[in-house]
Amino acid sequence: MRATMHRLVTALLVCGVPSLVLAQAPSTERWVVTTDLWGNALYQGLTWERTGKRLGGELDGDALEGERTGNDVRFVVTDAQHARATYTGKVSGDTLRGTADLPDSNHPNVRVKHAFSARRVPERPAGPPRTHDFKPTTYSNEFSASREPVLTLWAGDTLHTTTLDSGGVDEHGVTQALFGNPQTGPFFIGDARPGDTLVIHLKRLKLNRRFADSLDTVVGRALTPALAAKAADLGKPVRWKLDLERGVASPETPTERLKAFTVPLRPMLGGLAVAPGFGLPAFSTGDTSRFGGNMDFNEVVEGNTVYLPVFQPGALLYLGDGHAAQGDGETSQYALETSMEVELTVDVVHGKAASMPRVESPTHLMVLGQAGSLDDALRAATSGLTQWLEQDYGLTLSESAQVLGSSAQYVVANLAGRSVGVVAKLDKARLATLKPVAK
Amino acid sequence: MRATMHRLVTALLVCGVPSLVLAQAPSTERWVVTTDLWGNALYQGLTWERTGKRLGGELDGDALEGERTGNDVRFVVTDAQHARATYTGKVSGDTLRGTADLPDSNHPNVRVKHAFSARRVPERPAGPPRTHDFKPTTYSNEFSASREPVLTLWAGDTLHTTTLDSGGVDEHGVTQALFGNPQTGPFFIGDARPGDTLVIHLKRLKLNRRFADSLDTVVGRALTPALAAKAADLGKPVRWKLDLERGVASPETPTERLKAFTVPLRPMLGGLAVAPGFGLPAFSTGDTSRFGGNMDFNEVVEGNTVYLPVFQPGALLYLGDGHAAQGDGETSQYALETSMEVELTVDVVHGKAASMPRVESPTHLMVLGQAGSLDDALRAATSGLTQWLEQDYGLTLSESAQVLGSSAQYVVANLAGRSVGVVAKLDKARLATLKPVAK
């Protein structure tokens, strides 16, 4: 069987607690709570407003009531199914530690105690959104919910940073991390919580060196048996020269027939992800899922916006694996792998999560379905596009069917990973006559 | 097991025959030979040059030698494996009938007699290519090698004709044929023989009525289980108004949300095919294969050129199932189905058959892989594109791999049939620096 989060969620059930209300100006604090469930960390976002001793607020969207006396805290969280959890702990500076009394995931009437801790999220700085120049010194080879954030951003903030190439090499040609798409990050997005959508506006993707590395291969997923027999001796490294002035790439030591072959530079991020949700371990930076990941989609370019569903408090944004150019599907297993300067602005849409990654260009809506076969990936992408049309334009499935039948576009995003990606697209001009749902 | 043509081909083996050579101006005749193999018709293209009594020439590309005395004809055909077949018959006007003495398909040393007949192909008219105005009176619901041609065209000729909509309805709204994509044709292309490529330049696709019929459905191949549950009550007819002046289509009785929704008209042929090869029965006009068929690919539009591999003498071109507009994949099962005026010019490339349908636009090369899953269709399309690059640009697979990895595009052509279609594309600008192979 497979793990599901449902068991736990449906099992939260606690007895009542008195709530105190005092006449005082409330102060708001945000915390990330980590509950140790038999060795597994459950991360949750906690916000409380304190009015005198009294605490009100929410934990991952569920209502919270409690009190704080000195450093002693006690609060009860009630979910939509009226299940309750009691937390008792002690504050020490920016840390809170204690015990959570939760319903047993298998027996709603049995209660189990689990240790929890929490770290306070620094307050959002006053003033307008800020721009952060971040020079990474460590890189992650996992999309992990447990990795320490390298920086906190808030909605509207702009991040300016750099990424290594997939082999861990920087703009000076120096290896700085382990191969396998090492990522810059994670960045903690102060306003993001599970169920939200993280919005990433890619302001600038700038190449910062003059070469990229690739292969002369064709991935197995693109090979017929006959072609596979011919492809058996492929797989040699191909270095590409990046001519930043002319905006083209070309093989550094081409064969006679390819000696004038060039491709336009179109820098993209192969990897862009938030942390996977509870119940899933860290993912390889070569893998993908609903949280994004190594999507290798060649529309993740400057000027476009990526939407990712948030599964963890703070989202935990990772980025890396820049490509100077890439055909659909990354059929050569490595695209034109290179390092990059990245500038992006983050935003958060609350309570309206996309079920899978979306990309918006000036001209198109695009939804990326990812699965173990193209057939299943296309199903997912279609489902995601109908969700978008329903969320943003209020279309019924019958209406969406008419729009899709006359206007849908499907392209293949990637073929080189464990999952493949198919993109369902719509030209925004087709939607110009539709009335967006009031947000 | 499955039938293969190999058994027969490798089994043709006949004893020798004397050849006569007389000093005389040769006259050339073309025939289509039909050999009855236990009730199955094998069609072959026969060309002979007659010099006095002596006959020289070829049968589907294999060398022929023989003689004609009065109306009595006898010739021997030798294939590349030195297998020989002897044909003895009598000419009567434009018909030839007799007996073919062929090697047994299972025992090369055993010989079997089969009846054959042949009809003479009218000579190519002198002068420049011609334009034919053809008004169809019958329509075919099969892509069949056995159907009588409605007209003979020659390379360079232009055909101007009409097609019905998929329901068999003409430009006046009158049912003229059985539903299920009835086709105009077949047209016999005088110069086309098996192994050639038929080239179809789509000069004009002109809408000739003001409505199209569609559905509000989503095909099963695009549905996740959750979406399938929501789609259970879809499938209602949707009539579209075609505004030929403004160049847009819109639902005739739209819902409130779609009341201003329009899509640009982009007329295309859903069906374009040659006859399937020996050993395959007629195909449904709802089906596809290497010979084309109900491809439902929305780049089969005016201004583009389609290349189909030829499997039968005369190719036998069929066309139909016009769509006023269609999204990728024809996800609504019916696109905007309508009747059409078609103008096309045919050409033939000898001896360089594409392994599957190709479409060329002013800007792109496109190869259509078709199979039972998107995964297999993409494999086929990739294989077809590498074949194109090898045939036209002499690229090795290593070189193609570099071109594809940096430049390939993949789109989904159709999802509504027994097979699905995936298209591998290349921007022709990427190939501008490559040197074409001398043809």
Place this chain on the structure above:
Amino acid sequence: MRATMHRLVTALLVCGVPSLVLAQAPSTERWVVTTDLWGNALYQGLTWERTGKRLGGELDGDALEGERTGNDVRFVVTDAQHARATYTGKVSGDTLRGTADLPDSNHPNVRVKHAFSARRVPERPAGPPRTHDFKPTTYSNEFSASREPVLTLWAGDTLHTTTLDSGGVDEHGVTQALFGNPQTGPFFIGDARPGDTLVIHLKRLKLNRRFADSLDTVVGRALTPALAAKAADLGKPVRWKLDLERGVASPETPTERLKAFTVPLRPMLGGLAVAPGFGLPAFSTGDTSRFGGNMDFNEVVEGNTVYLPVFQPGALLYLGDGHAAQGDGETSQYALETSMEVELTVDVVHGKAASMPRVESPTHLMVLGQAGSLDDALRAATSGLTQWLEQDYGLTLSESAQVLGSSAQYVVANLAGRSVGVVAKLDKARLATLKPVAK
């Protein structure tokens, strides 16, 4: 778009007709009606009871009323949607010819005249079921609804006949038909009409020669890219010796390592089919569908029963492509291909059509899903098995889900054709406690 039968069926709509009733002993006649729909043959089963002039009865299950005066016949057929069709014709011996006045398939209020003819089905012989010894002289390379039946059988009758091997070779090693799975038949089953299930009890499959032909290959669908590269030079013929006394087969000229290798003989029919339904052309004898076909399933053996849904009047049973033994999937493209003696008994279940082929052994229920990918074939097989459990045991989907989750078996039937086959199985012992639905 694809053809559907719905349009026609829902379009049959005719005006009323008076019905005459006379006091007389009715006589029953059965006919097969062929209506020419713009060059396409629609076959329907007609049964009428004549009481004086008055005719009552049904056409493919729809009620019929009319009268016969001398040789002049006129009747009206009304379908479940109250659509009516009027037939007017003249009887001459066992033939009836005339005109059918049908609703237009696209405009229910417009009526169109189509020529029709009918041939009388000989009456079922009195007495108990009979055994027919049938020696074929022709073979079919298509599963076709248009092919003349070679013999009429009735429910309960037993057929004893022979089949050629897939290459068209008989028990004496003589080629009798074109390679590609030539079939014995078709047999017209007097009681079978569309919507019924044809039941084929395989009484005996007896090998009648001492060799079988195969290949040393692995089909593309079973090859990883790496294995494909190694398999490039496979494909050589392998002749197998059939030791009928010991009941084993072995390669005739084995390699050293295989010199003692034997496999048990387990004769099976690779091909077993009824004719495809209206709107579909003939299928290749290498292809499959809901009507059966080249299923290549190694449980189509002596002692088992095959159920096929009937799509045409008389079902039109075809059989051929015997295998002396076959692994799952026929991974060598050719199994141990051989000729065979076949004895089978036919039966008909009225009005309870299986949606796809079923096989029942003494121990198992098996449903064969066939599609363009294993993933889709498995979906189909599961659906077919839940249908069986619902039809025969009245199980809801929730109940079936419990049975399947604890007891389902899935095997791969075939990998060598255009479609692949997956079988969903249940041990009949698991169903012993369930109460069958009263039939």
Place this chain on the structure above:
Amino acid sequence: MRATMHRLVTALLVCGVPSLVLAQAPSTERWVVTTDLWGNALYQGLTWERTGKRLGGELDGDALEGERTGNDVRFVVTDAQHARATYTGKVSGDTLRGTADLPDSNHPNVRVKHAFSARRVPERPAGPPRTHDFKPTTYSNEFSASREPVLTLWAGDTLHTTTLDSGGVDEHGVTQALFGNPQTGPFFIGDARPGDTLVIHLKRLKLNRRFADSLDTVVGRALTPALAAKAADLGKPVRWKLDLERGVASPETPTERLKAFTVPLRPMLGGLAVAPGFGLPAFSTGDTSRFGGNMDFNEVVEGNTVYLPVFQPGALLYLGDGHAAQGDGETSQYALETSMEVELTVDVVHGKAASMPRVESPTHLMVLGQAGSLDDALRAATSGLTQWLEQDYGLTLSESAQVLGSSAQYVVANLAGRSVGVVAKLDKARLATLKPVAK
């Protein structure tokens, strides 16, 4: 792009080192070395023989030479491509810490220093293999290479332990771990190193409680769109009674139609795994790969033997997710989930790794291919079976093709996870005449 291990392996390149040889009885020590590669742990098995100061031996199969002076150690490892790595460190008890000087993974001539540590593996106890009674107190929700082993076993040792059900519930009905297939282990197998095959003889799988939990659902992968619409309201819990005396299970509160329905108990382990290799993060205990995992294959039963390829020093064996019974594919998402007593004996085959999991029963060889689609899983399984025939019987692919075509069996193992499983099987009776390769 995706991570590969090749870059590192081909990059190990170090300068030479003198080797000292003294006349002394050598002592052998085994260590597990952990090298910190930019925050990623590379685990390797180290064995050295010490003769005086001189050290000889191997690191993951590569030759090692060096010396130990007091607690100071220095050694050089040379791989098959002549790449060398230098390790310098200090021993303190059972720990060794120091610095590894390795070639840069991207620039073979550049060298990079990484910290490493090692822990000494306790010596194999003298005497015959032992039986360990292990009562777990912690459980793992990941298949991880980083988790501390709970016990060390040696080839031939027998382990007697218990597993929780997939919900984390023990034999007393008490929740002991987080839901999602919590596993017992990992067990460190003293003799196992990367490239070996771990052999697990399942001596006993004994049910230790009287209920199991399941659902009444059908997994999405088994649903056609039509069935999906009907299945929308399934998914309810179904508790099964386990009648250990009669050896059957039955729904605790069955519907009327299922009130006598029972299935034979056939306890199996859904989860059985070794740790994934370097470059892969921990896997979910709901996921699978070449290392095994949540295979949910109903032939992982008492009396059968499982072979898993080893990717990490000590293999790190995990087990859990017992099922009292399961149909093929685990179509109800949860099988009959229950706790279990397990007794198994481990063995190690050196240097002959299977490329994927194998299961051997008294009668069959079985190879489990796992991939994102059944089509790809079947390809993998076929490839794995030909590998087995080549490794154990020396068969060429042509010979294997003959064996498979006549004798292969394919069953579906699981449908409920991210990857699906297809099993290629051979009856061992078919192989009885073949001569095994000398091992």
